[in-house]
Amino acid sequence: MTDGRDNGQGRFVSAQAVAERAGVSRSAVSRAFTPGASIAPATLARVHEAAAALGYQVNDLARGLLANRSRLVGLVTSDADTPFRAQMIAALSQALIERGNMPAIINIGTTTEDIANASRQLLRYRAEATVFLSGSPPESLVELTRRNGQPLILINRAETGLDSVHCDDRDGAQQAFGILSMTGARRFAVINKEDPSPSLAVRERAFAEFAAASGFKPTIVRAGHSDYDGGQEAARQLLARGPAPDAIFCVNDLMAFGTLDHLRGAGLRVPDNVSVIGFDDVPIAAWASYRLTTLRQDPRRIAREVVSILDRRLSDPDLPPISVHIPVELVVRETVKTRRQEARLRK
Known part of the structure; x- marks a missing residue:
């Protein structure tokens, strides 16, 4: 697996390059960037020093695909440039990044086929969840995501049987x-x-x-x-x-x-x-x-509730549908x- 970042010559710095510079094995590099993995402190220090010198970054997408789940969370929306939608996307992105996720914003049309195409792409990338800011996911797509174990969370929609957050x-x-x-x-x-x-x-x-x-x-x-x-x-x-x-x-x-x-x-x-x-x-x-x-x-409160639902759903996939109503302020x-x-x- 070649993970890292561009080294200025059109190629990515690989974990193998870090291992060679640090004088350790490739597996030691992997353990150095895996939370909780067993590795000697001296080895850990050499790996981190070599990684910093080379500008190496772990490829979380590749790791997620190997684990059959990425840290991607899809944000499916239309009219992303409207003021409230832009606020909502910004708040969700910040909350998800703080959680350790990578938001993938997909600005789509409003047809059923637009929504289905976007969601199929997120399934192919093993997205951890999909948040719908607009558009009603068709029944076939709901069933597909459920079979793949991917949670769906709706914002300001009231379809039954799905997790949702909406203002009152x-x-x-x-x-x-x-x-x-x-x-x-x-x-x-x-x-x-x-x-x-x-x-x-x-x-x-x-x-x-x-x-x-x-x-x-x-x-x-x-x-x-x-x-x-x-x-x-x-x-x-x-x-x-x-x-x-x-x-x-x-x-x-x-x-x-x-x-x-x-x-x-x-x-x-x-x-x-x-x-x-x-x-x-x-x-x-x-x-x-x-x-x-x-x-x-309050977009930030809505975003916090989305993250809370995601945590609860992933820890217990069999929970009944979670619906949160957030009051509005005059x-x-x-x-x-x-x-x-x-x-x-x-x-």
């Missing part, structure tokens, strides 16, 4: 309706996308239920995409239908940004004429141009009318 979308929708109703709003609206993900669908449905329980029927508007342009598109549709609402719940921050800019361009003042709330609390939400009131998901800024803002406006 329903509670977030309740908090959103609660703060919007406190403004005295009578005309509510929800902005979502066509064919929403399970998480976005829960947010819309729950908000409508809480509104109905208080005697309101919100207007539901859906755009083609759940991004900034989608928010602008939905806001255009909303204003074209008649009187503007006085409270809007956007299922994510990106749609809220597009909604805010279109409302302001149409001459409406936020929050004087209409209050707007988002979901996720991406960094842009705090920018002076938006100061968006929103519901915060972050009040300047796009929802509050008593403090009303007092400021009266001055």
Whole structure:
């Protein structure tokens, strides 16, 4: 097995080269880099000195393949460049690296075949687990990974029979309706996308239920995409239908940004004429141009829960499905009318 790193001449420094420089056997080099292996302290010191001089690094991928399991963990996602998804990938990568894993980020399309191809590649590399940040794994793929002993962990999805971590979308929708109703709003609206993900669908449905329980029927508007342009598109549709609402719940921050800019361009003042709330609390939400009131998901906490589930699943593969709900936090800024803002406006 030739493991190491490039020596500047297009070849990798091998364990054999380290052994020759240290004057030890090839097996001694292997033991020197295997935690808990038996090796004399003097031999260990010579091997490490030789490795440092040559720039040698252990090839963990090759070791993992020989052991029939690598330290790779696949992160399967789409739209990896969107703000919250990028935060989630960064948090997961850091948590997995701290655990001793190597994250393999696969940015895919949304079709079943895209997802299946990505997952088959991870199986070929003996990935320790696969984390799905988007896309619903088909039944055949779930069964394939189970037969191969590879755990699947879903984020913000609710398929039964699989380990999952998701934010409490329903509670977030309740908090959103609660703060919007406190403004005295009578005309509510929800902005979502066509064919929403399970998480976005829960947010819309729950908000409508809480509104109905208080005697309101919100207007539901859906755009083609759940991004900034989608928010602008939905806001255009909303204003074209008649009187503007006085409270809007956007299922994510990106749609809220597009909604805010279109409302302001149409001459409406936020929050004087209409209050707007988002979901996720991406960094842009705090920018002076938006100061968006929103519901915060904590990517680092989600990542910690993923790692915890992975540890539990690998130590006991027969555990029943693990499902973790993480609460969301209401972050009040300047796009929802509050008593403090009303007092400021009266001055």
